[in-house]
Amino acid sequence: MIKRIQQKIKNLGKLTLFFMLTSCTFGAQAHDPQNTHQETPLLNQLSQKEIKEGWQLLFDGKTLNGWRKFHGEAATSPWKIEDGALMLEAKGGGDIITEHKYGSFILELDWKISPGGNSGIFYRVVEENQKEIWWSGPEYQILDNDNQSYSPLATEKSASLFALYAASEDHTRPVGQFNKTRLVIKGQKVRHWLNGYLVAEYEINSEDWNDRIAKSKFSVFSKFGTEKRGHIGLQDHGHQVWFRNIKILPLD
Template sequence: MTALKTLALAFALAVVASGVFAKDQAMAPDNTLTPAEKAAGWKLLFDGKSTAGWRGFKTPAPDAGWKSAGALSPDPKTSKDLVTKDQFENFELSFDWKISPQGNSGVMFHVIPVGGETYESGPEYQILDNAHGEPPPEQAGGLFALYAPSMDMTKPVGQFNHARLVVDHGKVQHWLNGMKVAEYEIGSPEFKAKVAASKFKRWPQFATGKTGAIALQNHGDEVWFKNIKIKVLK
């Protein structure tokens, strides 16, 4: 099979998979688990109406500025990052996000209570209105400032995007709207070289947590998160 045919087949399979996912999501109410998801071991991190299960970074209670009616959304001017009470090591995280025009946000993982901000320890799945004009390593779906997404899979600003983050013994995949857009291995020579050449070299705790919290970032722009689900991997 030629390289062109292989690429075409991969794209066709991705389109089919994306369509199946979209159909399944359309059948399930927001912020709920289907029977199949429950059977597979998925758990909700957001019940659609409260911040139960969440706290602040280094504080026991979540910041009061976060709204939780249907989607988690911060007060852009005042809210601190929202962090899960539970710690997660190897997992698959699924969530939907919507960003405001020119907006910026992110989801961090393996966040540990060291430093002044969640991103000083937790690698960040980037959330962005790509019209903001950020360089490729800072565009939506990539690992912020380190690994650029392979393609722009974002929907028009104002629409919800579906993200998946798979973390399995240091091997990480970023998915956006049915396509894998970034892949890397934490601790690999390539990863270490990229960190050493970035701003993260200032924080020796960056990406050192083998387990940690998941954080939703307030970057000063309106952003919404819903259908936040996690499955712990053995």
């Protein structure tokens, strides 16, 4: 009888340890900001949890609704839908922007770039007296880091704030695979995530920011990075690029 009791206690201890370890593992996964080690279960859809939290879908996977050309009307060819992704097929589509403006937010999306390709994600874009989208909107860079005809600077590689803040590490997946971007903007503080890794953070209008701007090509553009609200933009850099699962959580 005593041996049976001891064995039950031993088994109970193992079971308790199992649940403790399982709980810790699940807890660690829950703190992964993008849950990047798992495939997105819903393509171009919001989960019930996301809907309750206030997330908004910026691309339905079927149409170009909600997007238009920078300084223009609705987005058209060569922007198109391919296999549930918003794709730029060839040069000439022009940069496109969301119909609505956003201030503080969390933006998440998947992107895939073609071999040797270049593109970008702009934020707080305005059109008034701005000839180019990048005159006002800072750019989260998208690049095939490994197959360029030139040697890109650190600040020109994927997930960098183009020409200003370099991504700390290269966490891009091989060309042909989708990457997951998370862009977090709270007031003037900005964080760039790529495939689950925080790779860049900075504060707009800080002393460091202003010093970098003064030494850059953006110094002559008075609107660059100064707007509190603006459009989200996707760049036509003349290379094929795909976007999907584009969603935003407004924070203001």
